[in-house]
C-alpha cells in the first residue's frame with residue numbers, strides 16, 4: 001500500500017530525519033508525483049520528480065521547466081515581488097542565468113578558493129580552541145553554524161565582527177516557517193532588506209577601494225563593458241548568505257551525527 005507522502009513537513013524531518021522510505025516508494029511507483037498536500041492555505045502544490053535521470057532532464061531543459069516563470073519557491077507570491085526575485089540567479093533561466101553565472105565564476109576560481117584554504121583551517125582551529133576552553137560544546141551552534149558563516153564573511157570581505165548579525169539575519173530570512181524565528185511580523189522582509197543594504201554598502205566600499213577579492217571581481221565589467229547592476233549584485237549577496245550557510249551547516253552537522 002502507498003505510504004502517506006509528505007515530503008515537506010518540517011515536523012516529520014525533525015522526528016525522523018529525511019523521509020527516505022517515501023522517496024524510495026516514489027522512485028519505484030510514482031516517480032513524477034503530484035504533491036498536493038502539506039502547504040499553507042492557497043499553496044498550489046508541486047510535482048515531486050524523484051528519479052535521477054528525470055531530475056537531470058528537468059535541470060537541463062529550462063525552456064520547458066523554467067526557474068523564472070513561477071520562481072524556485074514553493075509558495076505563490078504577488079507579481080511585483082516575483083519581478084524582484086527574478087533578478088536573483090536562483091530564479092533565472094538562460095540567457096540571463098548564463099550571463100550572471102559567468103560573472104560569479106570569475107570570483108570562484110580554483111585559485112581564489114585555493115588561497116582561502118589555509119585560512120579556513122585557521123578558522124577551524126580558532127573555533128575548536130574556543131570550545132576546548134569551555135570543555136563542552138553544542139556542535140551545531142558552536143562549530144557547524146559559525147564555520148561557513150565566518151568563511152563567507154571572508155569571501156566577501158565583510159568584517160568578522162559583523163558575522164553574528166549576518167547569522168541572525170540569514171536565520172530570519174530562511175526561518176519564516178520556524179516558530180523560533182517568528183520574533184515579530186515582517187521579520188523576514190526586514191532581514192532581507194538589511195542584508196540587501198549590507199551587500200550594497202560592501203559593494204560601495206569595493207567600488208571606491210578595489211581589492212584582490214571576490215567582490216571586486218564580481219563588480220568588474222566584462223570585456224564588453226557590461227557589469228552586474230546594483231540590484232543584481234545585492235541580490236547575489238543575499239543569495240550567498242543564505243545558500244552558503246544553511247546548506248553547509250546542515251552538511252557538517254549531519255556528517256558529525258553520521259560519524260557518531
Ligand code: HEM
Pocket residue numbers: 067072089090091101152239240243244245247248251
Ligand atoms: C552542502 C553544501 C551545499 C548544498 C547541498 C547546496 C545545494 C544547492 C542546490 C541543490 C542548488 C540548486 C538549486 C536549483 O537547482 O535551483 C544550489 C544553488 C546555489 N548554491 Fe548551493 N549548496 C551548498 C553550498 C553552497 C555554498 C557554500 C555556496 C556559496 C558560498 C552556495 C551558493 C549557491 C548559489 C549561488 C546557487 C545558485 C546557483 C545558480 O542558480 O546557478 N551553495 N545549491
